[in-house]
Amino acid sequence: xxxxxxxxxxxxxxxxxxxxxxxxxxxxxxxxxxxxxxxxxxxxxxxxxxxxxxxxxxxxxxxxxxxxxxxxxxxxxxxxxxxxxxxxxxxxxxxxxxxxxxxxxxxxxxxxxxxxxxxxxxxxxxxxxxxxxxxxxxxxxxxxxxxxxxxxxxxxxxxxxxxxxxxxxxxxxxxxxxxxxxxxxxxxxxxxxxxxxxxxxxxxxxxxxxxxxxxxxxxxxxxxxxxxxxxxxxxxxxxxxxxxxxxxxxxxxxxxxxxxxxxxxxxxxxxxxxxxxxxxxxxxxxxxxxxxxxxxxxxxxxxxxxxxxxxxxxxxxxxxxxxxxxxxxxxxxxxxxxxxxxxxxxxxxxxxxxxxxxxxxxxxxxxxxxxxxxxxxxxxxxxxxxxxxxxxxxxxxxxxxxxxxxxxxxxxxxxxxxxxxxxxxxxxx
Numbered sequence: 001x002x003x004x005x006x007x008x009x010x011x012x013x014x015x016x017x018x019x020x021x022x023x024x025x026x027x028x029x030x031x032x033x034x035x036x037x038x039x040x041x042x043x044x045x046x047x048x049x050x051x052x053x054x055x056x057x058x059x060x061x062x063x064x065x066x067x068x069x070x071x072x073x074x075x076x077x078x079x080x081x082x083x084x085x086x087x088x089x090x091x092x093x094x095x096x097x098x099x100x101x102x103x104x105x106x107x108x109x110x111x112x113x114x115x116x117x118x119x120x121x122x123x124x125x126x127x128x129x130x131x132x133x134x135x136x137x138x139x140x141x142x143x144x145x146x147x148x149x150x151x152x153x154x155x156x157x158x159x160x161x162x163x164x165x166x167x168x169x170x171x172x173x174x175x176x177x178x179x180x181x182x183x184x185x186x187x188x189x190x191x192x193x194x195x196x197x198x199x200x201x202x203x204x205x206x207x208x209x210x211x212x213x214x215x216x217x218x219x220x221x222x223x224x225x226x227x228x229x230x231x232x233x234x235x236x237x238x239x240x241x242x243x244x245x246x247x248x249x250x251x252x253x254x255x256x257x258x259x260x261x262x263x264x265x266x267x268x269x270x271x272x273x274x275x276x277x278x279x280x281x282x283x284x285x286x287x288x289x290x291x292x293x294x295x296x297x298x299x300x301x302x303x304x305x306x307x308x309x310x311x312x313x314x315x316x317x318x319x320x321x322x323x324x325x326x327x328x329x330x331x332x333x334x335x336x337x338x339x340x341x342x343x344x345x346x347x348x349x350x351x352x353x354x355x356x357x358x359x360x361x362x363x364x365x366x367x368x369x370x371x372x373x374x375x376x377x378x379x380x381x382x383x384x385x386x387x388x389x390x391x392x393x394x395x396x397x398x399x400x401x402x403x404x405x406x407x408x409x410x411x412x413x414x415x416x417x418x419x420x421x422x423x424x425x426x427x428x429x
Contacts, residue, residue, distance in 0.1 A: 001408075001409070001410050001411050001414070002406055002407060002408040002409070002410060003395075003406070003407050003410050003421055004404055004405070004406050005379075005395055005398035005399060005401075005404060005405045005406075005407065006404045007379075007398075007399060007400060007401055007402065007403065007404065008247065008399050008400070008428040009247065009248050009249055010247055010248070010249040010250040010297070010428065011240070011243045011244040011247040011250045011252055011297060011399075011427050011428055012249070012250030012251060012252065012297075012427060013252065013253070013426065013427045014252075014253040014254075014255065015240070015252075015253075015254060015255070015423055015426075015427065016232060016254070016255045016256060017232030017233055017236050017237045017240075017254060017256075017257060018044050018045075018232065018233060018236060018417065018418070018419065019042040019043055019044035019230035019231070019232065019233060020044065020195075020230055020231055020232065020233040020234070020235075020258045021044045021046060021048065021049065021094075021233055021235075021416075022094065022167075022193060022195050022233075023195050023199070023228075023230050023231070023258065023288065024040075024043050024044040024049050024230050025048070025049060025052055025092075025094045025095065025098065026098070026171065026195050026196050026199045027040050027043065027199065027228040027230060027286075028040065028043070028049065028052050028053060028056065028072065029052065029056065029098050029099070029102065029175070030175075030196075030199050030200065030203060030223065031072035031074055031225070031228065032056050032059075032061045032072055032074055032075055032080075033074065033075070033076070033077055033102070033175070033178070033203075033223050034072075034074035034076070034203055034223040034224055034225055035074055035076045035222055035223065035224050036074055036224060037071050037072065037073050037074065038071070038072050038074060038225050038226065038227065038228065039065075039069060039070070039071050039072075039226065039227045039228070040069070040070045040071075040072060040227070040228045040230065041068070041069050041227065041228065041229050041230065042068070042229060042230035042231070043067050043068075043070050043230055044067075044230065044233065045067040045418075046416050046417075046418070047090055047091060047092075047416070048090065048091060048092035048094065048095065048416070049092075050090075051088065051089050051090035051091070051092045051095050052089075052092060052094070052095040052098075052099075054088070055087045055088070055089060055095060055099055055112075058083040058084070058085055058087055059075075059080040059081060059083055059087075059110075060075060060079070060080050060081035061073065061074075061075060061080075074223075076222070076223075077105070077178060077179065077220070077222075077223070078106075078107075080106055081108075082106075082108035082109065082110065083110050086111045086112070086113055086147070087099065087110060087111065087112045087113070088113055088114065089112060089113070089114040089118060089146075090114055090115055090118070091114065091115050091117060091118055092114070092118070093118060093121055093168060094168055095114075096112060096114055096118060096121075096123070096146065097123070097126055097166075097168040097169060097171070097172045098168065098171055098172050098175060099112060100112060100123070100126060100127070100130065100137075100148060100150065100172055101126070101130065101171070101172030101173060101174070101175040101176040102172075102175050102176070103150045103152055104130045104133065104135035104137070104150060104152050104153075104155060104176045104179070105135075105152045105153070105154070105155055105175075105176055105178065105179025105180075106150075106152035106179075107152060107153070108151075108152070109149065109150070109151050110149070110150050110152075111147055111148065111149045111150070112146060112147060112148050112150065113146050113147035113148075114146050118146060119140075119145060119146045119147070120145065121145075121146075122144055122145070123139065123143070123144055123145060123146065123148065124141075124142070124143060124144040125163055125164060125166065125169050126168075126169045126172050126173070127139065127143045127144070127148065128143070129158060129160050129169075129173055130155075130172075130173075130176055131143070132156075132158055132160075133155040133156050133157075133158050133176060133180065134153050134154070134155050134156045135150060135151070135152055135153060135155060135176075136150070136151040136152075136153070137149070137150050137151075152179070154179065154180075154181055155176055155177075155179045155180040155181070155219075156180060156181065156182070157177065157180045157181065157182035157183050157184045157185075157219065158173070158177075158180075158184050158185075159184070159185045159187075160173060160184070160185070160186050160187070161186075161187040161189070162186070162187065162188050162189070162190060162192070164190075165190035165192050165311070165312045165315070166192065167192035167193040167194075167195070167196070167262075170186060170188055170192055170196070171195075171196035173186055174186065174196050174197070174200065174207070174215070174217050175196070177217035177218075177219060178205065178217065178219060178220070178221060178223075179219060179220075180217075180219035180220075181219055181220070182218075182219055183206075183216050183217065183218050183219070184216065184217045184219070185210075185214060185215070185216045185217075186214075186215050186216075186217070187213050187214050187215075188213050188215070189213050190312045191212075191213070191262060191312055191313070192262065192312050193260065193262040193263055193312075194260070194262050195260065195288070197209070197215060198260075198286065198287040198288055199228070199286060199287070200217070200223075201287050202225055202228075202286040202287045203223040203224060203225045204221070204222070204223060204224055204225070205217065205218075205221045205223055206218030206219075206221040225286075227286075228285075228286050229285035229286060231256050231257060231258035231285065231288060231290040232254065232255070232256050232257040232258060233257075233258065234257055234258050234259065234260075234263050234264065234266065234267075235263070235266075235316045235317065236392075236417055236420070237254050237257050237293070238266045238316075238317050238320055239320060239392045239393070239395075239396050239420070239424075240252060240254065240423070240424070240427065241254070241266070241267075241270065241275075241277065241293065241295050242270070242320055242321075242323075242324045242396055243396050243399055243424065243427070243428070244295040244296075244297050244427075245270060245273075245275035245276075245277075245295060245297065245299060245301060245324070246297075246301070246324065246327050246396075246399070246400050247297040247298070247399075247400075247428075248297065248298055249297050249298055250297040250298075251294065251295065251296050251297060252293075252294070252295040252297075252427065253292065253293070253294055253295075254292065254293040254294075254295070255292050256290055256292065257290065257291060257292065257293050258288055258289070258290055259279065259282070259289045259290065259291045260288055260289060261289075261313075262312070262313055263313065264313065265310050265312075265313030265314040265317070266314060266317045266320075266321070267279070267293075268310075268313075269304060269306060269310070269314065269321060270301075270324075272304045273301040273302055273303070273304050273324070273328055274299050274300060274301050274302050275295065275299055275301060276295070276296040276299055277293060277294070277295050278293065278294040278295075279291045279292075279293060280292045280293070280294060300329060301324065301327065301328040301329065302328050302329045302330050302373075303325060303328045303329065303330035303331045303332040303333075303371070303373045304328075304332055304333075305332070305333045305335070306321070306332070306333070306334045306335065306336075307335050307336065308335045308336025309336075310336075311336040315344060316389060318334065318344065318347075318348055319347055319348055319350075319351035319389055319390055319393040320389070320392070320393045320396060321334070322334070322348070322351055322352065322355065322362065322369065322371055322393070323351070323355060323393045323394070323396055323397035324396075324397075325371040325373060326355065326360045326362075326371060326372075326373065326375050326377065326397065327373070327374075327375075327400055328373040328374070329373055329374050330373050330374070331370060331371065331372055331373055332370075332371045332373060333368050333369070333370055333371075334368060334369040334371070335367060335368045336368075346387075347387055347389060347390055348369070350383075350385045350387060350390045351390050351393050351394070352364065352369075354382045354383060354390070354394055355377075355394070355397060357380045357381075357382070358377040358378055358379070358380050358397070358398075358401060358405070359375060359376065359377050359378050360372075360375055360377060360397075361375055376402055377397060377398075377400070377401040377402065378401060378402050378403060379398065379401045379402065379403035379404045379405040380401075380405055380406075381405070381406045381407075381408065382394045382398070382405060382406065382407040382408065383408055383409060384407055384408060384409035384410060384412060384413075385409070386409055386411075386412050387412060388412040388413045388416040388417060391407060391409070391410055391412060391413045392413060392417065392420060394407055395407060395420075395421070395424065399424075399428065
């Protein structure tokens with residue numbers, strides 16, 4: 001599939017964004033660990049969350065309702081059944097890692113796999129820590145790659161410092177810690193997103209932050225809650241925010257957006273670039289902060305420096321900020337490329353190559369990425385490389401090129417962010 005993107009002068013309107021995928025994953029899995037029924041409102045429906053739900057069903061979890069309002073009938077920590085089939089996480093790394101943490105505490109055998117891309121994503125940081133906790137895990141390449149076969153036990157507590165900036169690994173270990181015979185301490189010097197911590201706190205888990213980077217989790221705590229309200233995904237909203245900030249005319253209102261401080265690096269950087277973004281009506285659902293956003297167009301953005309400490313709070317938006325920086329006055333420098341994971345590095349490389357086709361001047365240096373600003377882009381034919389974030393970043397840049405562009409391979413966007421192109425067209429009409 002392909003789409004033609006024509007240049008625009010105005011981004012204007014009011015809209016809601018689909019539910020946050022990261023929070024949706026956690027709400028699904030943690031609700032299944034709770035005792036009693038929990039309603040999830042605004043759950044994000046995608047291939048990834050469907051894979052998550054299908055795996056939970058294989059483990060005996062029952063649900064009622066639909067994706068707009070789903071009732072999860074919790075099994076408690078130890079009410080799951082041994083699956084009669086291999087658990088398939090599809091393309092979803094979040095599903096694979098969080099489920100691995102949960103399965104490590106179950107008293108039965110299970111096997112977890114995924115599609116070709118997921119079977120080649122590293123799991124050894126997580127499996128190594130879970131084996132230290134007492135789980136029996138075997139997989140390809142010395143337990144590094146899926147498929148994994150897991151035999152869970154009552155786990156031992158662990159004191160663990162994250163070696164990489166991975167909220168998925170951290171979350172999986174926190175879930176495993178619920179099955180331990182003591183108190184687990186996890187140290188996160190990268191300040192990765194804390195959606196799992198917040199959801200566990202809402203459900204009454206014995207979880208406590210001791211200092212900026214240290215979190216302790218008590219094992220064998222019963223979880224109980226009533227309702228998860230899933231806010232709009234700020235990582236998806238970011239594309240519309242950048243489009244509105246770059247447009248010569250218009251203003252944009254986004255309703256009910258999650259503003260978790262571990263995810264709002266995009267708002268901070270755009271503010272430094274000169275974008276005018278108002279954060280309105282701040283409230284809280286399930287320990288997660290939520291707000292409405294108002295973005296005014298017609299501002300001249302300026303180049304900035306992005307240091308490596310900010311990378312974990314911007315991990316999904318680096319390709320988008322690379323595209324935005326092309327239109328800013330002056331140069332933008334992004335440090336910390338070595339902090340990116342394999343997937344993120346490939347994603348940024350793909351974005352850079354495609355933007356250079358349009359005339360962007362981007363220099364890849366050993367310790368930083370340099371983007372020359374005030375560059376006029378020519379419309380061209382893009383390759384999405386099957387990555388939804390690359391595709392959406394390219395589409396945002398194409399809105400402000402000198403002529404129309406064509407992006408091929410947009411299926412990934414349809415699968416992960418359905419309605420993205422329709423919303424962008426409506427706001428730019």
